[in-house]
Amino acid sequence: MNAEGFASIAALVKARSGIVLTPDKEYMLETRLTPILKAEKIADLDGLALRLRDPRAESLARAVTEALTTNESSFFRDGKPFDHLRRIVPKMLAARPAGHKLRVWSAACSTGQEAYSVAMVLSELGVRHAEIFGTDLSRDVVERAREGVFTQFEVQRGLPVQMMVKYFRQEAARWRAVPELRAMTRFEERNLLSDHRMLGRFDIVFCRNVLIYFDPPTKGRVLNALAAQLAGDGVMYLGGAETVLGLTDRLGALPGERGVYAPAALRAGAA
Ligand SMILES: C[S@@+](CC[C@H](N)C(=O)[O-])C[C@H]1O[C@@H](n2cnc3c(N)ncnc32)[C@H](O)[C@@H]1O
Structure with a gap:
């Protein structure tokens, strides 16, 4: 994906959740967002970045943000x-x-x-x-x-x-x-x-x-x-x-x- 596309997805996720995505996380965007690309029939991440510019893409923005959260947890974690x-x-x-x-x-x-x-x-x-x-x-x-x-x-x-x-x-x-x-x-x-x-x-x-x-x-x-x-x-x-x-x-x-x-x-x- 191009740097502009990455920056715009990262800015959206940061504004919606506080989560900071540094450029070394591009692989993570690829693995976590591929199911969304398939479901939405969007060719690639640059296409997704473009689609997210539309203010009506609220549910897509939400799905992208949630897909980029890390939900690892366990019982009595750290004791x-x-x-x-x-x-x-x-x-x-x-x-x-x-x-x-x-x-x-x-x-x-x-x-x-x-x-x-x-x-x-x-x-x-x-x-x-x-x-x-x-x-x-x-x-x-x-x-x-x-x-x-x-x-x-x-x-x-x-x-x-x-x-x-x-x-x-x-x-x-x-x-x-x-x-x-x-x-x-x-x-x-x-x-x-x-x-x-x-x-x-x-x-x-x-x-x-x-x-x-x-x-x-x-x-x-x-x-x-x-x-x-x-x-x-x-x-x-x-x-x-x-x-x-x-x-x-x-x-x-x-x-x-x-x-x-x-x-x-x-x-x-x-x-
Ligand atoms: C790694 S889990 C931690 C779970 C649990 N607190 C633990 O320590 O086992 C981080 C969680 O933070 C949530 N999260 C990230 N940004 C958030 C935000 N802005 N508001 C609320 N939850 C957020 C994610 O969805 C994820 O489920």
């Missing part, structure tokens, strides 16, 4: 954040009025493994009054998360066998989350770049393995927007390759806890 969650939730609830509904946001939840992992931790802790809100830009993954059905391969990644047996029911070659877990979760399509103020306060936010796709100004903007929805004593989990350093002054790292950030860490002078 440590969930160990921290097990420790922090009882403390958090002790500091809240009786009957408080614990609100957890899994922002960029992909197919839902993160949200269901949180639901299992809360269930093991006996926390019944909770809402786990999973959101993602991609319609397909949100639908899959809502369904709560995982392949054998997916349940084998990170989900301990005893948890699988306790919280999932086998349906032929797939595993469906039990109603108890599904009742704790709610999934919605949502762009991290949109206005989140109407969502209210969250006690805990997971925003992992998505900021890596953004440039620093977009990372800062998203972190500030998420921090604004976080309770004063809340915590935010980022992915292992992500940080708040130099991006926001609303969150600080919790000392000794990899990937855990909090507004309170700043007040305590711990950042």
Whole structure:
């Protein structure tokens, strides 16, 4: 494809999602967008770039953007954040009025493994009054998360066998989350770049393995927007390759806890 075509698709994807596509990602455009070219009977990527210039090509623009998201996820990914969650939730609830509904946001939840992992931790802790809100830009993954059905391969990644047996029911070659877990979760399509103020306060936010796709100004903007929805004593989990350093002054790292950030860490002078 020509440089102009690449630049215009990259600009569209960046504007719609924040995802930065550098020229070395051209191979990715080719592999991920070929099914769209075939379905739309468009000869090549330059033809697609031209078609996307039409402001009426909204659903095509959406399909292209979603095809360029990376939806890799697994249960209890990276382990440590969930160990921290097990420790922090009882403390958090002790500091809240009786009957408080614990609100957890899994922002960029992909197919839902993160949200269901949180639901299992809360269930093991006996926390019944909770809402786990999973959101993602991609319609397909949100639908899959809502369904709560995982392949054998997916349940084998990170989900301990005893948890699988306790919280999932086998349906032929797939595993469906039990109603108890599904009742704790709610999934919605949502762009991290949109206005989140109407969502209210969250006690805990997971925003992992998505900021890596953004440039620093977009990372800062998203972190500030998420921090604004976080309770004063809340915590935010980022992915292992992500940080708040130099991006926001609303969150600080919790000392000794990899990937855990909090507004309170700043007040305590711990950042
Ligand atoms: C690699 S997955 C991470 C899933 C999960 N958080 C985890 O760590 O396992 C990244 C997800 O971010 C989503 N994403 C990318 N840009 C987004 C945006 N602007 N708004 C919401 N979700 C976005 C993608 O659709 C994808 O499902």
